[in-house]
Amino acid sequence: MKKTIRIALAGNPNVGKSTIFNALTGSRQHVGNWPGVTVEKKSGSAKYLDYEIEIVDLPGTYSLTAYSLDEVVARDYIIDEKPDVVVHVVDATNFERNLYLTTQLMELGVPLVMALNMSDMAEKDGTSINRTSMKKFFEIPVVRTVGSKAEGLDELLRTAVSEAETSPHHEHAIGYGDGIEHRISAIVTALGTDPALAARYSPRWLAIRLLEGDENAREKLADSPAQGAILALLETADLAETEAEMADRRYEVIGALLPQVCTTCVKEMNSSDIIDQVITDRYLGIPIFLALMWGAFQLTFAVATPFMAAIDALFGYCAGLLASGTVEPAWLGSLLGDGIIGGVGSVIIFLPNIFILLFILSLLEDSGYLSRAAFVMDRLMYAIGLPGKSFIPMLIGLGCNVPAIMATRTIEDKNDRLITILVNPFMSCGARLPVFVLLAGIFFPTDAGTMVFFLYLLGIAVAIGSAWLFRKTILPGKPAPFLMEMPPYRLPTLFTSVRHMWDRGSMYIRKAGGIILAGAVIVWFLATFPFGVEYGSAESFAGMLGQQLQPLFAPLGFDWKIAVALLFGFIAKEIVVGSLGVLYGAGEDEGSLAAALLADPSFGPVTAFALMVFVLLYMPCIAALAVIKKETGSWTWTLFTVGYGIAVAYIFAFIIVHTAPILLGGI
Amino acid sequence: MAAIEKVLFAAVFGVLYMLFGLIMIVSALVLPLAELAGTYFIPADPAAGFVLCVVGLVFLFAYRSLSAGTGTGPAFLYVGMALALIFGIVALLSLLAQGAEIVIFGDGEPWNPVQILVPMFWLALIPTIGMNAWGRRFISDLTGA
Numbered sequence: 001m002k003k004t005i006r007i008a009l010a011g012n013p014n015v016g017k018s019t020i021f022n023a024l025t026g027s028r029q030h031v032g033n034w035p036g037v038t039v040e041k042k043s044g045s046a047k048y049l050d051y052e053i054e055i056v057d058l059p060g061t062y063s064l065t066a067y068s069l070d071e072v073v074a075r076d077y078i079i080d081e082k083p084d085v086v087v088h089v090v091d092a093t094n095f096e097r098n099l100y101l102t103t104q105l106m107e108l109g110v111p112l113v114m115a116l117n118m119s120d121m122a123e124k125d126g127t128s129i130n131r132t133s134m135k136k137f138f139e140i141p142v143v144r145t146v147g148s149k150a151e152g153l154d155e156l157l158r159t160a161v162s163e164a165e166t167s168p169h170h171e172h173a174i175g176y177g178d179g180i181e182h183r184i185s186a187i188v189t190a191l192g193t194d195p196a197l198a199a200r201y202s203p204r205w206l207a208i209r210l211l212e213g214d215e216n217a218r219e220k221l222a223d224s225p226a227q228g229a230i231l232a233l234l235e236t237a238d239l240a241e242t243e244a245e246m247a248d249r250r251y252e253v254i255g256a257l258l259p260q261v262c263t264t265c266v267k268e269m270n271s272s273d274i275i276d277q278v279i280t281d282r283y284l285g286i287p288i289f290l291a292l293m294w295g296a297f298q299l300t301f302a303v304a305t306p307f308m309a310a311i312d313a314l315f316g317y318c319a320g321l322l323a324s325g326t327v328e329p330a331w332l333g334s335l336l337g338d339g340i341i342g343g344v345g346s347v348i349i350f351l352p353n354i355f356i357l358l359f360i361l362s363l364l365e366d367s368g369y370l371s372r373a374a375f376v377m378d379r380l381m382y383a384i385g386l387p388g389k390s391f392i393p394m395l396i397g398l399g400c401n402v403p404a405i406m407a408t409r410t411i412e413d414k415n416d417r418l419i420t421i422l423v424n425p426f427m428s429c430g431a432r433l434p435v436f437v438l439l440a441g442i443f444f445p446t447d448a449g450t451m452v453f454f455l456y457l458l459g460i461a462v463a464i465g466s467a468w469l470f471r472k473t474i475l476p477g478k479p480a481p482f483l484m485e486m487p488p489y490r491l492p493t494l495f496t497s498v499r500h501m502w503d504r505g506s507m508y509i510r511k512a513g514g515i516i517l518a519g520a521v522i523v524w525f526l527a528t529f530p531f532g533v534e535y536g537s538a539e540s541f542a543g544m545l546g547q548q549l550q551p552l553f554a555p556l557g558f559d560w561k562i563a564v565a566l567l568f569g570f571i572a573k574e575i576v577v578g579s580l581g582v583l584y585g586a587g588e589d590e591g592s593l594a595a596a597l598l599a600d601p602s603f604g605p606v607t608a609f610a611l612m613v614f615v616l617l618y619m620p621c622i623a624a625l626a627v628i629k630k631e632t633g634s635w636t637w638t639l640f641t642v643g644y645g646i647a648v649a650y651i652f653a654f655i656i657v658h659t660a661p662i663l664l665g666g667i
Numbered sequence: 668m669a670a671i672e673k674v675l676f677a678a679v680f681g682v683l684y685m686l687f688g689l690i691m692i693v694s695a696l697v698l699p700l701a702e703l704a705g706t707y708f709i710p711a712d713p714a715a716g717f718v719l720c721v722v723g724l725v726f727l728f729a730y731r732s733l734s735a736g737t738g739t740g741p742a743f744l745y746v747g748m749a750l751a752l753i754f755g756i757v758a759l760l761s762l763l764a765q766g767a768e769i770v771i772f773g774d775g776e777p778w779n780p781v782q783i784l785v786p787m788f789w790l791a792l793i794p795t796i797g798m799n800a801w802g803r804r805f806i807s808d809l810t811g812a
Binding site: 274275277278279281284287288290291292294295298299302303304305306309310312313447449450453454 | 712713714715717718721722724725728739741742743745746747749750753754757760761762764765767768771772
């Protein structure tokens with residue numbers, strides 16, 4: 001009969017837990033070369049001999065103090081769910097820093113195995129960790145692993161299973177000195193009056209957490225008969241002072257043990273250090289960041305061009321077949337040509353841009369650069385009242401706002417987190433790229449890459465400006481200090497970056513076949529009916545709807561077709577292009593949407609620019625709104641995001657429409 | 668390579684990158700200069716000009732540090748060469764893609780391969796050689812080789 005055991009993978013952020021998880025379970029959880037990639041626990045299964053093993057990948061945490069939401073998820077799982085074994089994944093290249101969490105895991109009294117991950121890189125840097133000594137001093141088995149190459153994972157499973165089957169476990173304890181130990185003993189004695197609580201949690205661990213002022217630990221006493229006695233004991237202690245003393249003591253223990261288990265931990269400067277001296281330079285850091293982002297958008301626009309031309313030619317061919325009248329009845333030909341090819345085709349043509357941008361972002365992320373970008377922006381972010389940590393979700397937002405908003409869970413302070421959520425929709429996601437590429441390519445052909453780059457910068461600037469405004473008005477506070485480890489630079493592998501690109505980009509293909517197709521068919525229906533009206537005319541349902549909305553958009557120079565496109569863009573931003581494709585009959589007689597827009601006298605460079613800025617800023621898509629509601633738990637903040645976005649977009653577009661012709665001499 | 672060669676290398680490329688970067692920025696503002704620069708395949712592109720200036724600045728920081736003998740000089744030099752290489756590749760890929768589109772899907776208009784010779788591309792050629800000569804350990808650290 002098969003036995004079942006549960007293994008939790010715990011450790012600091014960015015130590016390779018998800019890489020090991022993927023290798024053990026055959027999953028494809030996203031891994032990245034920066035902290036905070038995993039913000040929720042993920043579960044998978046593996047088989048080893050007669051064992052069915054459930055493996056849980058926990059979010060990274062530096063300690064069990066649990067200040068941020070992702071840390072709470074990790075800690076609560078270990079404490080409340082009581083896995084059979086906790087595998088503490090340690091970054092062997094940052095060995096000393098990882099040991100703080102080791103000391104706290106040891107105090108929990110859970111069966112523990114240490115995976116010395118990235119051992120190959122540590123060895124290459126000259127770091128030598130003596131596993132025999134480690135086992136001797138820490139009383140836990142230590143396994144050498146290289147997650148990215150699946151090295152040592154069999155031994156890891158074997159050791160974990162062995163630990164799960166071993167009972168009883170040796171309890172480890174750090175001595176905190178007479179004064180603190182006396183208090184710990186007193187609390188442990190008091191806990192003895194509540195056997196249920198003492199059975200559920202390690203009494204010594206709970207006593208330590210209470211003395212460290214852990215509110216979560218205090219909540220566990222809520223219905224306990226021991227509560228009164230313990231609170232009375234805690235009132236006699238200076239908890240902040242005790243917490244600091246205990247942390248000092250743990251570091252003292254680590255400092256004393258380290259030379260005995262790790263030799264040559266002090267390294268000469270490596271390439272990562274060399275690059276960081278320049279990339280994070282106080283004067284050059286931001287210009288280099290801007291230059292690299294320009295390079296990303298230049299490539300996004302330029303390299304995609306032949307691929308776009310190929311897709312355009314394919315759709316043109318299909319449209320030509322439909323225009324020849326071979327499809328009967330006529331309405332079906334119109335649905336296929338105007339609705340599906342005109343709508344969905346107008347979006348699919350931009351998939352190369354989206355994939356190339358996502359590929360470049362994957363390269364930057366996998367190389368370790370994006371962590372530096374957050375570090376470089378920290379000074380600016382702090383000046384406006386946000387921690388540098390907020391910039392990481394903002395960067396993730398360049399791919400998609402949904403995971404970006406979820407990534408704000410790494411931010412401890414509630415107001416910091418809320419501000420970061422509220423401004424994230426201003427970061428231009430991949431779905432807005434088709435709108436920019438289409439309009440910049442038509443109306444700014446020689447500077448299209450630069451124009452798209454400018455729009456992304458504008459999104460970042462509006463996000464930062466809005467954060468400053470919120471901080472000064474509705475969400476006051478002081479940003480928490482930014483502590484972030486810098487992962488080493490790595491030359492990204494083509495396979496990994498392509499896989500990351502595909503994981504993120506395939507969503508857009510699914511959207512094209514789902515929500516965008518549905519949107520295009522609805523817009524086609526509105527543009528075709530009632531019976532007998534000219535397709536896409538002002539007499540169609542779409543025309544009637546657009547004319548109702550048009551007065552609102554008239555000050556921005558947008559006609560009714562744009563108004564309808566913007567309305568449907570609320571579902572997904574790509575539908576703005578799809579709707580324009582349908583309403584302009586882009587699938588008809590091989591005429592492309594670009595040609596139709598150029599031929600429209602109401603569309604010029606200023607209108608195009610205002611429209612791009614409006615689409616950039618006006619509101620999150622429906623999926624992002626759902627996540628905002630989930631993460632804020634508030635309809636008020638969700639609706640505020642919509643209202644604020646529309647107001648900002650309207651103001652920006654209005655200013656552009658009324659000042660650009662004056663500034664640029666009436667283009 | 669002797670240190671003096673690295674100092675000269677950083678100074679020369681710092682000045683060249685800054686010079687061409689500034690020409691590209693100013694060309695975007697002054698039409699006669701844009702026409703003149705265009706004949707030498709120097710585009711009037713302020714954003715690309717800004718990028719060249721950033722690379723030039725990194726080289727000039729390298730020059731200053733190498734001259735003063737501070738430890739950060741090689742760091743600026745290596746990163747300057749790496750940035751030059753990255754943007755050289757960006758320029759090359761952009762122009763090759765443009766050429767591919769014209770040749771395969773164009774309306775018969777010719778494409779002149781000489782258009783590839785924008786400063787962002789050809790300025791990167793020598794730093795690439797420099798990177799090969801001086802940055803082997805630097806690269807091997809990153810590749811894990």
